[in-house]
Amino acid sequence: MGKKNTIGGKGYKKKKAGGAEFDRKPLEFAENGQKYALVTKMLGGCRVECKLYGGGSIGNGGKTVNSGNGGVGGASGMAIGVIRGAMRKKVYINLNDVIIVSVRDFEPDKVDVIHKYSNDEVRELIKLKEIPSNIHDDNTGADGKIEAQIDFAESDSDDDGVFKGDLTDEVNNSLKDLW
DSSP states (O other), X not given: OOOSOOSOOHHHHHHHHHGGGGTOOOOOOOOTTEEEEEXXXXXXXXXXXXXXXXXXXXXXXXXXXXXXXXXXXXXXXXXXXXXXXXXXXXXXXXXXXXXEEEEOSSOTTEEEEEEEOXXXXXXXXXXXTSSOTTTTOTTBOTXXXXXXXXXXXXXXOSSTXXXXXXXXXXXXXXXXXXX
16 A cells, blocks of 8 residues: 655645745844855865955954954954854855854954855845845955956957968978878
């Protein structure tokens, strides 16, 4: 005898019956002591390199700390993010993901990854002007300056990659002799 109602389990049926109640969680914003960040490099060992953006202010308890990274406690900069234990193997963080981080009091060069945003949530944050609209631009350097970008797709020359001249004719003639 076959099974009846084999699609999904208890959670599937709740979502189907509940409708919009299960669709969206409320959007999380950066609070005091937290910042928005963009993952720039995966380092391994549950660590990521991230570029910090505005958001809540990170206070350091009145201590003056010069971390030399452009300001973990300031407006922007680079930092090493450590993925917290509750997110490991449950929430997968990839390159160019937008996350919320919290700076450590005892290690100002390191931050803890608190939350990862989906693409829809990133669009909402851009619409609400919580994060800059150019957050995914590849040509912006770590210091905020626009780096040079070289485009090899279009060429103004007429040669189209074909060499012309005496040397090419000699090579073509020697190839014809070999064939």
